[in-house]
Amino acid sequence: MALASGVRFAPRALLRPWALLRGTTLGRTEPAAGGGGDGARRFGSQRVLVEPDAASGVAVMKLRNPSNALSLELLTELVISLEKLENDKTFRGIILTSDCPRVFCAGLDLTEICGRNPAHCAEYWKAMQELWLRMYLSSLVLVAAINGACPAGGCIIALSCDCRVLADNPKYRIGLNETLLGIIAPFWLKDTYVNTIGHRASEQALQLGSLFPPAEALQVGLVDQVVPEDQVQSTALSEMARWLAVPDHARQLTKNMMRKATADRLLRQRDADTQNFVSFVCRDSIQKSLQAYLEKLRQRKG
Numbered sequence: 001m002a003l004a005s006g007v008r009f010a011p012r013a014l015l016r017p018w019a020l021l022r023g024t025t026l027g028r029t030e031p032a033a034g035g036g037g038d039g040a041r042r043f044g045s046q047r048v049l050v051e052p053d054a055a056s057g058v059a060v061m062k063l064r065n066p067s068n069a070l071s072l073e074l075l076t077e078l079v080i081s082l083e084k085l086e087n088d089k090t091f092r093g094i095i096l097t098s099d100c101p102r103v104f105c106a107g108l109d110l111t112e113i114c115g116r117n118p119a120h121c122a123e124y125w126k127a128m129q130e131l132w133l134r135m136y137l138s139s140l141v142l143v144a145a146i147n148g149a150c151p152a153g154g155c156i157i158a159l160s161c162d163c164r165v166l167a168d169n170p171k172y173r174i175g176l177n178e179t180l181l182g183i184i185a186p187f188w189l190k191d192t193y194v195n196t197i198g199h200r201a202s203e204q205a206l207q208l209g210s211l212f213p214p215a216e217a218l219q220v221g222l223v224d225q226v227v228p229e230d231q232v233q234s235t236a237l238s239e240m241a242r243w244l245a246v247p248d249h250a251r252q253l254t255k256n257m258m259r260k261a262t263a264d265r266l267l268r269q270r271d272a273d274t275q276n277f278v279s280f281v282c283r284d285s286i287q288k289s290l291q292a293y294l295e296k297l298r299q300r301k302g
């Protein structure tokens with residue numbers, strides 16, 4: 001971590017050369033609609049579309065998976081896209097949003113941990129840890145433009161950003177609802193919650209598995225702005241401008257000072273956290289409830 005320079009403190013060595021880029025098209029670039037020069041070239045993959053604007057130094061990153069459930073492929077593609085932008089000194093900020101109607105991110109892809117073997121569950125959880133570490137410690141400004149439902153792991157993705165703008169739609173609820181699924185948020189999800197909304201509010205919300213509608217999310221401090229749906233992107237851009245007005249080195253070192261202890265806690269216990277996760281989700285009782293929950297989701301659709 002090149003802390004002294006204050007420019008890049010995301011722990012590079014974290015990234016593993018996962019051999020799982022099956023079916024991805026990472027690194028492909030294509031001209032943005034309307035053409036344009038380098039500043040308008042977008043790149044991406046099947047599940048993440050990146051629209052970079054070199055002039056402003058801001059890239060819009062759009063998730064485009066079904067329900068944006070965090071599949072192993074989506075997690076990997078997100079990490080790689082993030083790293084690509086971090087390595088390009090043109091960019092200072094990313095707006096993270098969804099290309100999927102009504103859903104920002106449905107959280108963990110439960111099909112990755114339901115009916116899978118322990119080795120797969122471990123690989124999956126390590127990828128989840130990796131994305132959180134990368135986002136939480138990113139040297140770039142990350143603004144979440146939340147244009148849909150944002151439960152559980154989706155909420156964690158949003159909380160890893162520096163700022164959150166939520167569309168004012170009562171269906172777009174946000175929070176950590178794990179307990180309602182019979183599962184327990186691991187300590188680093190809890191820590192991220194506490195760092196954002198404080199201990200008492202987290203204690204209540206975590207035990208109750210609360211999913212907050214926009215006005216309540218704003219009140220409790222889970223999001224920074226609630227705006228009409230058609231103003232989410234423009235408000236995210238205004239927020240970005242506010243954050244980018246601060247000198248990078250001062251903002252980055254301050255961010256690191258605020259977040260490092262939380263990230264270090266996971267780094268110290270990463271293997272134990274993975275083992276906890278695997279032994280927990282592989283229990284017969286948990287597998288049964290995951291199966292039933294997935295079934296309910298599928299039926300609700302019909």
Ligand SMILES: CC/C=C\C/C=C\C/C=C\CC/C=C/CC(=O)SCCNC(=O)CCNC(=O)[C@H](O)C(C)(C)COP(=O)(O)OP(=O)(O)OC[C@H]1O[C@@H](n2cnc3c(N)ncnc32)[C@H](O)[C@@H]1OP(=O)(O)O
Pocket residue numbers: 066067069101102103105106107108109110111149151152153154177178181183184185186276277278280281294297298300301
């Ligand atoms: C002491 C400590 C000890 C141990 C601790 C160790 C470990 C702790 C263990 C676990 C912690 C793990 C942390 C978990 C965090 C999570 O993220 S869990 C996932 C929670 N997510 C949800 O509950 C969201 C479920 N989805 C929805 O509510 C809705 O889908 C949503 C509101 C997002 C969108 O609604 P809608 O637009 O109507 O879409 P549909 O409901 O029609 O869904 C479309 C299809 O997508 C499928 N789907 C939706 N969500 C998921 C998902 N999370 N995973 C997989 N698939 C999902 C849905 O089934 C539909 O599929 P189909 O098209 O029918 O095939």
